[in-house]
Amino acid sequence: MSAREFNFDGLVGPSHNYAGLSFGNVASFNNVKSASNPKQAALQGLAKMRALAARGFAQAVLPPQDRPNFRLLRSLGFSGSDADVLARAYKESPVILACAYSASPMWTANAATVSPSRDTADGRVHFTPANLNNKLHRALEYVQTTRTLKAIFADERRFAVHDALPSTPAFGDEGAANHTRLGAGHGADAVEMFVYGRVEFDPNAPAPKRYPARQTLEASQAVARKHGLAEARTVYVQQNPDVIDQGVFHNDVIAVGNANVLFYHEQAFADEQGALFQLRQAMAGVDAELTPIRVDTGMVSVQDAVHSYLFNSQLLSKDGGKMALVIPQECQENAAVARYLESLVASGGPVDELIHFDLRQSMRNGGGPACLRLRVALTDEEAGAMHQGVIMTEALYHTLVAWVEKHYRDKLEPSDLADPKLAIEVHAALEELARILGMPGLYDL
Numbered sequence: 001m002s003a004r005e006f007n008f009d010g011l012v013g014p015s016h017n018y019a020g021l022s023f024g025n026v027a028s029f030n031n032v033k034s035a036s037n038p039k040q041a042a043l044q045g046l047a048k049m050r051a052l053a054a055r056g057f058a059q060a061v062l063p064p065q066d067r068p069n070f071r072l073l074r075s076l077g078f079s080g081s082d083a084d085v086l087a088r089a090y091k092e093s094p095v096i097l098a099c100a101y102s103a104s105p106m107w108t109a110n111a112a113t114v115s116p117s118r119d120t121a122d123g124r125v126h127f128t129p130a131n132l133n134n135k136l137h138r139a140l141e142y143v144q145t146t147r148t149l150k151a152i153f154a155d156e157r158r159f160a161v162h163d164a165l166p167s168t169p170a171f172g173d174e175g176a177a178n179h180t181r182l183g184a185g186h187g188a189d190a191v192e193m194f195v196y197g198r199v200e201f202d203p204n205a206p207a208p209k210r211y212p213a214r215q216t217l218e219a220s221q222a223v224a225r226k227h228g229l230a231e232a233r234t235v236y237v238q239q240n241p242d243v244i245d246q247g248v249f250h251n252d253v254i255a256v257g258n259a260n261v262l263f264y265h266e267q268a269f270a271d272e273q274g275a276l277f278q279l280r281q282a283m284a285g286v287d288a289e290l291t292p293i294r295v296d297t298g299m300v301s302v303q304d305a306v307h308s309y310l311f312n313s314q315l316l317s318k319d320g321g322k323m324a325l326v327i328p329q330e331c332q333e334n335a336a337v338a339r340y341l342e343s344l345v346a347s348g349g350p351v352d353e354l355i356h357f358d359l360r361q362s363m364r365n366g367g368g369p370a371c372l373r374l375r376v377a378l379t380d381e382e383a384g385a386m387h388q389g390v391i392m393t394e395a396l397y398h399t400l401v402a403w404v405e406k407h408y409r410d411k412l413e414p415s416d417l418a419d420p421k422l423a424i425e426v427h428a429a430l431e432e433l434a435r436i437l438g439m440p441g442l443y444d445l
């Protein structure tokens, strides 16, 4: 049965700001407290969605989440009216207020892990929302993410939306950013590769020393178990702790896979040869042959990969068997990376086209093209069964642009988070967005 891969891009929320909340994500720290432009951020994301939809790639949108998260603030003892809660939080702990306001749900590669129906024991598409429990501002997301996915994929005959894993460190789960499906194509049997940063219950396993490993092996195994994946078609690979310590906080900052191609940096994995061997063995079982595209350190250093987000690119199958690589503008601005990309396209290999976008607002918080999207491979029947109001069309694009122009500020400083009017603006925007998407019960407003 054929299937198409939908990219569900996160629509950047009205409170997008640079709060420096992500220890281990160098961009987030480098741009802390600088002014953000929420309007530009949302329009940049919409421009990518529109352009790829116009190219015929299956494109959809995941809505932002209600911010500030008053439930969090009140659970931490900030009380009184909404205005009181905001004033007290800003006075006593601006960083907690920033966490409650974060627009981090825009990076939907971390929203969930998705197993297409082809891979699962019960033949349904399985989603496990990621608990993102390593960071306070991200650990808020899974509640609304679960609600949103259940609203879009409501047909329980075709879709299973699980609860997130327990939010204890042993089950640190960052979703699809640490997960890659490799096989002959989106509609064919395939192997699911889970990449983890540490092992909770094996103190002797390698682990990063400087920055946190957000994904545990135990979490990846639990997701595979919940999704009913066949062991022979599930591969667990450890990310190289040394690159985590250089700012590679998700695997999708150092590797990306699509169909039978794995595009990765030579230092991405703790045991490169072991990983390739496991993949080749599992893929033989599904009549697929791995095409590795290995980038040597001599061509692109880990630092260049982290600053350009070369590997946080989207790798998209085109009609005719070739692939396009969707890269951020920053890749053109790094000499080594630009040179490498020229050689890649000229090589006659699977990638014969580069498509670049200006995603600077997101990039300044450590989010590139791949962070902004959740991949969901769907058969035509499944695509017809999901909520249609989130599918990106020219009409929806123009409606959302008008909505952003109407509701979003074009500048947000850290001190603006104390402004009670901002909370009211976000609330009004999301009430209207739920109507635009045809999802009246989307938010618990």
Ligand SMILES: N=C(N)NCCC[C@H](NC(=O)CCC(=O)O)C(=O)O
Pocket: 017, 018, 019, 020, 021, 022, 025, 028, 029, 102, 104, 107, 109, 110, 138, 177, 249, 250, 252, 253, 365, 366, 367, 368, 370, 371
């Ligand atoms: N690579 C993937 N898939 N996603 C990128 C997520 C970036 C996000 N940044 C932040 O959360 C920064 C928020 C701030 O500092 O304001 C993170 O670190 O989790």
